[in-house]
Amino acid sequence: MDLAYERLADRMHVVSLPLATRFRGVDEREVALLSGPAGWGEWSPFLEYGPEEAARWLRAALEDAELERPALVRSRVPVNATLPAVGPAAVAGVLARYDRCRTVKVKVAERGQTLDDDVARVAEVRTLLPDARVRVDANGGWGVDEAETAVRALERFDLEYVEQPCATVPELAELRSRLHRLAIPIAADESVRKATDPLLVARAGAADVVVVKAQPLGGIRAALAIVAEAGLPAVVSSALDSSVGLSMGAGLAAALPALPYDCGLGTGALLSADVAEPLVPVDGSIAAGRVAPDPALLAAHAAPPERVEHWRARLAACLPHL
Numbered sequence: 001m002d003l004a005y006e007r008l009a010d011r012m013h014v015v016s017l018p019l020a021t022r023f024r025g026v027d028e029r030e031v032a033l034l035s036g037p038a039g040w041g042e043w044s045p046f047l048e049y050g051p052e053e054a055a056r057w058l059r060a061a062l063e064d065a066e067l068e069r070p071a072l073v074r075s076r077v078p079v080n081a082t083l084p085a086v087g088p089a090a091v092a093g094v095l096a097r098y099d100r101c102r103t104v105k106v107k108v109a110e111r112g113q114t115l116d117d118d119v120a121r122v123a124e125v126r127t128l129l130p131d132a133r134v135r136v137d138a139n140g141g142w143g144v145d146e147a148e149t150a151v152r153a154l155e156r157f158d159l160e161y162v163e164q165p166c167a168t169v170p171e172l173a174e175l176r177s178r179l180h181r182l183a184i185p186i187a188a189d190e191s192v193r194k195a196t197d198p199l200l201v202a203r204a205g206a207a208d209v210v211v212v213k214a215q216p217l218g219g220i221r222a223a224l225a226i227v228a229e230a231g232l233p234a235v236v237s238s239a240l241d242s243s244v245g246l247s248m249g250a251g252l253a254a255a256l257p258a259l260p261y262d263c264g265l266g267t268g269a270l271l272s273a274d275v276a277e278p279l280v281p282v283d284g285s286i287a288a289g290r291v292a293p294d295p296a297l298l299a300a301h302a303a304p305p306e307r308v309e310h311w312r313a314r315l316a317a318c319l320p321h322l
C-alpha cells in the first residue's frame with residue numbers, strides 16, 4: 001500500500017455536504033474521499049477525533065480503495081430509518097425521507113432534553129408506524145439508574161433493543177442484569193467502535209448485540225473478524241457518511257454470514273446533497289455494490305481551501321499511527 005503523504009494527499013478530495021436535518025449537533029458533514037486501484041474509499045472521522053482514532057478510519061478508507069471487497073452473500077441490505085432527536089411535530093417529516101423502512105432507530109438522551117422528550121418522540125413513531133420495529137440509541141448518555149428508569153418508561157412502545165444506554169462496559173453489564181426480566185436486548189456501539197478492545201463488551205456479557213461500523217473499526221475485514229469473534233448478532237451501521245462510505249458499510253453488511261437486524265445505513269436520507277446518485281433506501285433496502293463519486297458533484301461540494309488544508313494536516317498527523 002502506498003502510504004507516501006504527497007501521493008495520498010493528491011488522491012484526496014474533501015467535500016462539505018449539507019444535512020437536511022441537524023444530526024449529532026452538525027448541519028454540514030465534511031468527508032474526505034480517496035481513489036485507488038479498487039475504487040473509492042471514504043475517510044470521514046468526526047472533526048473532534050484525534051489522530052490515533054482517525055487513523056483507524058483512514059486504514060478503512062485505504063483498504064477499500066486498494067483492495068477488492070470480500071465476497072457478498074446478499075445483493076441488497078435492509079436498512080432502518082434513523083430519527084434524530086427532533087420534536088414530535090417533526091417526526092413524520094423526517095420519516096417520510098426513508099422509503100418503506102420497517103425499522104426506526106430513535107435518538108434519545110440528547111443533551112439538554114428530558115425523558116419526557118424521548119417518550120414523546122418514541123410515542124409519535126409508534127403512532128405513525130404501529131407495526132415498525134423500534135430501537136432507541138442513547139449514545140451512552142444515561143447512568144445505570146437513569147437508563148433503567150428510561151427503559152421502563154419506553155418499554156410500552158415495544159423496543160427491539162436499546163443501543164449504548166450507558167457509557168461503560170460495567171454499567172452495561174449491570175443494566176443488562178437489571179433488565180433481564182424485561183427481555184429488552186442491549187446493543188453496544190461506542191463500547192465496540194471506540195474501545196481499545198472491541199471484544200471486551202462481548203466477553204464481559206454486557207451486551208446482546210454488537211453494532212459494527214466499517215470505518216471506525218479499521219475496515220470491512222477487521223469488522224468481519226470482530227463479529228466472528230464476538231459471537232453475538234451484529235447490526236451494521238454508518239457514521240453519517242456520504243454514499244461512498246455508506247457503500248463500504250453495505251459491503252460489510254452484505255458479506256456477513258447472518259444479518260438478523262436492519263442496518264443503520266439509511267442515513268443518506270439525512271443529507272441534502274451527496275457526491276453521487278444518493279444511496280438511499282428504496283423499498284426499505286440499499287444496494288450492496290460500490291459507489292464512485294461524480295466528478296461534477298465533487299467539484300460542486302468541494303470544501304473551501306482552508307478546510308482542505310485542515311484535512312491534509314490531519315492526514316499527515318494520522319499516517320504515523322497506521
Ligand SMILES: O=C(O)CCC(=O)C1=CC=C[C@@H](O)[C@@H]1C(=O)O
Binds near residue numbers: 024105137239265
Ligand atoms: O445506526 C443508525 O441508524 C445510523 C447511524 C447513527 O445513528 C450514528 C451515526 C453517526 C454517529 C453516531 O452518533 C450515530 C450512532 O451512535 O449510531
Ligand SMILES: [Mg+2]
Binds near residue numbers: 139163164189190
Ligand atoms: Mg449508536
